Amino acid sequence: MSNEGIVIRQHLGHYFVVIDGEEWDCAISSRLRKQLDYPEASPGSRRRRVQRVRRTKLTDPVVIGDHVEIDRGDDLTGMIREVLPRRNKVSRKASGTGRKEQLLAANIDRIVPVFAVTNPTPDWNLLDRMLAIAEWQDLPVTMCINKMDLEDQVDPEREPIANVVGIYERAGYPIVCTSTETDVGKDAFREVLKTGITLFVGPSGVGKSSLLNWLQPGLQLRTNEVSHVMGDGRHTTTHLELVSLEDGGLVGDIPGVKEFRFWDIEPTDIPNLFREFLPYSGQCQFSDCSHVHEPNCAIKQAVQDGDISRLRYESYIRLRESP
Ligand SMILES: Nc1nc2c(ncn2[C@@H]2O[C@H](COP(=O)(O)OP(=O)(O)O)[C@@H](O)[C@H]2O)c(=O)[nH]1
Ligand SMILES: [Mg+2]
Ligand SMILES: [Zn+2]
Known part of the structure; x- marks a missing residue:
């Protein structure tokens, strides 16, 4: 009997896990709850090893699509005890103040x-x-x-x-x-x-x-x-x-996503996330060109030549300014 399933629904603290075609109504173990609050070094921090740079929070430790292990209770109820490693995740910076990751x-x-x-x-x-x-x-x-x-x-x-x-x-x-x-x-x-x-x-x-x-x-x-x-x-x-x-x-x-602030993406990563910029990679005068204000920028030239759309380029600038 397998205790491993996929979370397919999430509602007010209940997580519904499908195992062999049956839906188990699960809560989250208190140990997983505690992991909501975890220390994280800021990326690039040289003092990563000696200093807990800031505490970050997850709004929720379990999301739909998660593969989980449960402890079975009565009548198709259970407790999620473990979240198995994720192949990928979609998350954003949670709205409001403070630094929190919201997994979708x-x-x-x-x-x-x-x-x-x-x-x-x-x-x-x-x-x-x-x-x-x-x-x-x-x-x-x-x-x-x-x-x-x-x-x-x-x-x-x-x-x-x-x-x-x-x-x-x-x-x-x-x-x-x-x-x-x-x-x-x-x-x-x-x-x-x-x-x-x-x-x-x-x-x-x-x-x-x-x-x-x-x-x-x-x-x-x-x-x-x-x-x-x-x-x-x-x-x-x-x-x-x-x-x-x-x-x-x-x-x-997923109901209404009207805001999608980057969670773990740095501004210098952004050019690589615009597909049509990739063929120009390495062709700017400056190797660390931000494609915003530098001279002899291959991306800006491509925009002028009509090979990269202005709409996408302007969008890129906005994402650089407020990731
Ligand atoms: N004209 C038009 N209205 C649509 C179409 N699809 C959905 N709607 C309407 O758009 C409104 C919002 O739809 P809803 O499915 O609730 O949007 P959601 O918030 O993205 O889930 C409803 O009044 C729908 O009837 C469409 O293809 N054409
Ligand atoms: Mg809807
Ligand atoms: Zn450039």
């Missing part, structure tokens, strides 16, 4: 950033953050642009969607354009999601829950869910879950 998911097979053509107005800088985090973890990405039926309602001041799609395709990202209203993109999207674990990330209102209901009739996820606001003004995600699709894939529907 672990051991996933791909990330699907979801944005809407409009309503809400897309924030392409937020998308670039998500793409950078995916590159950082070496995670395959497919972008989803939803609400294609609203294409003629895009503010004429903004970049037309067709241009945006071209920019990201040239940078090397596959994209599916969908509409739950007109059914465009359904087969292509199913194909993307049919194996492994996918994590949807995107602001609330873009249609993540609707997309899942559309792909998997009978699911009946709630749409138009407003995230809870805690007393101190922070938004919290109270319910995270992996949903299984009949074609075989599992999809994590």
Whole structure:
């Protein structure tokens, strides 16, 4: 009898672990809870060994996608005693003051950033953050642009969607354009999601829950869910879950990600997280070129020549300024 399973749902301190097709309602052992607060040396600190530089915190020691070992109790209840090593993790700096890592998911097979053509107005800088985090973890990405039926309602001041799609395709990202209203993109999207674990990330209102209901009739996820606001003004995600699709894939529907501050990515790492910058690596005059203000910069030249999109370059500058 195995005691090892995957966390597929998380709700108000309960973790649901699937073992041999059965769901176990688990709590977390107090030892794991204590690990919420752990010392970490600041990266690059020379005094790493002799000094505990600062204490950092995890908001949660266990996330969806985690492989865990449980102690079994009665009636499909249990206690998570161990989290097995993670193949990858998606995390961000938790909002609010203090230094805390918020894990969103672990051991996933791909990330699907979801944005809407409009309503809400897309924030392409937020998308670039998500793409950078995916590159950082070496995670395959497919972008989803939803609400294609609203294409003629895009503010004429903004970049037309067709241009945006071209920019990201040239940078090397596959994209599916969908509409739950007109059914465009359904087969292509199913194909993307049919194996492994996918994590949807995107602001609330873009249609993540609707997309899942559309792909998997009978699911009946709630749409138009407003995230809870805690007393101190922070938004919290109270319910995270992996949903299984009949074609075989599992999809994590994470409510409203409207902020994605880097957790463990340093500014000097960022150029390597923009795919289309890589061919120019080593071609700037200064080997430590930040591609912001230096002369004879190959990246800036490529932007001038139209080989790197201005939208992506400006996004890069913003990520350098506030990672
Ligand atoms: N016009 C249009 N509206 C959509 C589409 N997909 C979802 N919506 C609407 O967008 C709103 C937010 O959807 P929801 O799935 O709750 O978004 P989530 O917060 O990302 O999970 C709902 O009113 C949906 O009916 C679409 O393809 N086209
Ligand atoms: Mg939703
Ligand atoms: Zn440069």
